[in-house]
Amino acid sequence: MRVLVVEDFEVLARTVGKGLRREGMAVDVVLDGADALDRLAVNRYDVVVLDRDLPGVHGDEVCRRIVAARSSSRVLMLTAASTVKQRVDGLGLGADDYLPKPFDFEELVARIRALARRPSSALPSVYEHADLTLDPARRVATRGGRRLELTPKEFGVLECLLAADGRPVSAEELLERVWDEAADPFTTVVKTTIRRLRGKLGTPDLIHTVREAGYRIGAL
Amino acid sequence: MRVLVVEDFEVLARTVGKGLRREGMAVDVVLDGADALDRLAVNRYDVVVLDRDLPGVHGDEVCRRIVAARSSSRVLMLTAASTVKQRVDGLGLGADDYLPKPFDFEELVARIRALARRPSSALPSVYEHADLTLDPARRVATRGGRRLELTPKEFGVLECLLAADGRPVSAEELLERVWDEAADPFTTVVKTTIRRLRGKLGTPDLIHTVREAGYRIGAL
DNA sequence: GGCGCGGTGACACCACGGTGACAGCCGCTG
DNA sequence: CAGCGGCTGTCACCGTGGTGTCACCGCGCC
Numbered sequence: 001m002r003v004l005v006v007e008d009f010e011v012l013a014r015t016v017g018k019g020l021r022r023e024g025m026a027v028d029v030v031l032d033g034a035d036a037l038d039r040l041a042v043n044r045y046d047v048v049v050l051d052r053d054l055p056g057v058h059g060d061e062v063c064r065r066i067v068a069a070r071s072s073s074r075v076l077m078l079t080a081a082s083t084v085k086q087r088v089d090g091l092g093l094g095a096d097d098y099l100p101k102p103f104d105f106e107e108l109v110a111r112i113r114a115l116a117r118r119p120s121s122a123l124p125s126v127y128e129h130a131d132l133t134l135d136p137a138r139r140v141a142t143r144g145g146r147r148l149e150l151t152p153k154e155f156g157v158l159e160c161l162l163a164a165d166g167r168p169v170s171a172e173e174l175l176e177r178v179w180d181e182a183a184d185p186f187t188t189v190v191k192t193t194i195r196r197l198r199g200k201l202g203t204p205d206l207i208h209t210v211r212e213a214g215y216r217i218g219a220l
Numbered sequence: 221m222r223v224l225v226v227e228d229f230e231v232l233a234r235t236v237g238k239g240l241r242r243e244g245m246a247v248d249v250v251l252d253g254a255d256a257l258d259r260l261a262v263n264r265y266d267v268v269v270l271d272r273d274l275p276g277v278h279g280d281e282v283c284r285r286i287v288a289a290r291s292s293s294r295v296l297m298l299t300a301a302s303t304v305k306q307r308v309d310g311l312g313l314g315a316d317d318y319l320p321k322p323f324d325f326e327e328l329v330a331r332i333r334a335l336a337r338r339p340s341s342a343l344p345s346v347y348e349h350a351d352l353t354l355d356p357a358r359r360v361a362t363r364g365g366r367r368l369e370l371t372p373k374e375f376g377v378l379e380c381l382l383a384a385d386g387r388p389v390s391a392e393e394l395l396e397r398v399w400d401e402a403a404d405p406f407t408t409v410v411k412t413t414i415r416r417l418r419g420k421l422g423t424p425d426l427i428h429t430v431r432e433a434g435y436r437i438g439a440l
Numbered sequence: 441g442g443c444g445c446g447g448t449g450a451c452a453c454c455a456c457g458g459t460g461a462c463a464g465c466c467g468c469t470g
Numbered sequence: 471c472a473g474c475g476g477c478t479g480t481c482a483c484c485g486t487g488g489t490g491t492c493a494c495c496g497c498g499c500c
Contacts (some may be wrong), residue, residue, distance in 0.1 A: 061292060064292060152488080204496095211445075211446085325449090413478085415460095
């Protein structure tokens with residue numbers, strides 16, 4: 001599997017590159033957008049791991065080019081901006097997946113593998129779980145074909161749970177991802193939001209509570 | 221559509237800028253090459269209308285830079301030199317089109333529109349959504365066969381929403397695309413324009429509000 | 441039993457988006 | 471030139487639903 005890593009923070013770039021090679025991938029690393037485009041013109045990559053904030057040619061622009069060129073490469077966008085809003089922006093550009101920094105290396109590997117497995121091009125970047133679907137770009141979630149009327153926070157939480165794909169997500173992590181800024185550490189918003197989400201989903205135990213660890217999307 | 225006009229003859233520059241705005245484009249005007257490069261570093265333009273003979277940084281140089289930066293902007297070169305040879309020179313630098321002075325304003329508009337359409341040339345040149353149609357080139361929108369009398373801004377907003385194809389478009393994004401860059405960040409124009417648009421469309425919820433995320437054209 | 445964690449329902453706040461009125465600007469026309 | 475009308479943008483105001491807090495409850499565990 002061929003992977004191109006585009007990341008201007010050199011230390012991170014090299015670390016990621018080395019790690020992925022250890023996972024058996026053929027990895028090229030470049031440090032800016034212009035170089036990335038050069039490589040893309042010459043080589044065929046399965047997955048492009050793309051930092052959004054790049055000097056010179058911005059990551060968004062690189063992404064747009066890849067999509068415009070109808071390349072078969074999947075794009076995994078990395079970004080420091082983890083708010084739901086910015087996430088939507090990224091996917092709107094045509095990225096196939098999205099990973100907010102800081103990320104767990106294992107998760108990066110898993111997502112790259114998942115992307116590489118995807119049959120072909122413009123797969124809708126939509127989460128599916130049983131009869132539940134969530135489209136981050138369009139901000140639409142459905143259950144059994146019926147549209148769910150979710151508020152932004154509820155949507156964000158559900159998105160995180162689906163992205164975690166069965167792994168439990170702690171309240172702190174949810175706070176950090178969905179509520180961005182420094183939040184009151186004693187807040188109880190998360191549990192309240194989870195409760196409301198459960199209510200709207202109908203089946204309360206679709207979201208499973210893992211004691212001391214958080215919540216995970218359940219195998220029904 | 222965002223356009224940057226680079227022309228050192230101030231009267232001409234202002235006239236062209238004004239005219240293009242009347243055509244519904246978001247236009248920035250600068251009078252020399254250095255300013256042009258500054259703007260290009262910050263903003264994303266669909267088309268750059270570039271006079272070839274500029275004081276300071278020459279138009280050719282600006283063009284070369286744009287191409288070198290692999291910007292997505294298309295370059296329309298304006299010049300007093302109309303011989304075939306020089307024309308070839310211009311295109312050789314990477315310009316996408318070429319218009320000898322003096323030119324017909326209508327033709328300028330037509331060429332800009334053509335350039336803006338080019339990257340996604342395979343795309344249909346007219347948007348359709350349910351009983352709504354919008355033709356960007358001819359600036360005509362209809363609903364259920366009846367022509368809609370839209371102002372330029374309203375038209376621009378609707379065009380953006382249709383181009384986003386169901387994805388929500390934030391107020392900031394609309395501001396950037398439909399209005400020019402010097403936009404007051406606290407302005408409320410967008411919501412007012414949306415309101416007027418909704419009024420003219422008849423069905424207010426054809427444009428759906430997605431809280432915190434923007435507006436989307438919406439079935440569903 | 442007491443403690444800690446998570447679920448529950450109620451409540452209050454306020455930020456966001458909708459609304460209507462108005463004013464400046466500009467081009468057109470007489 | 472004055473007068474007019476259409477397009478834009480601003481502002482003040484309102485209603486509402488999204489959001490966060492709190493008190494309380496229920497349950498399982500040491």
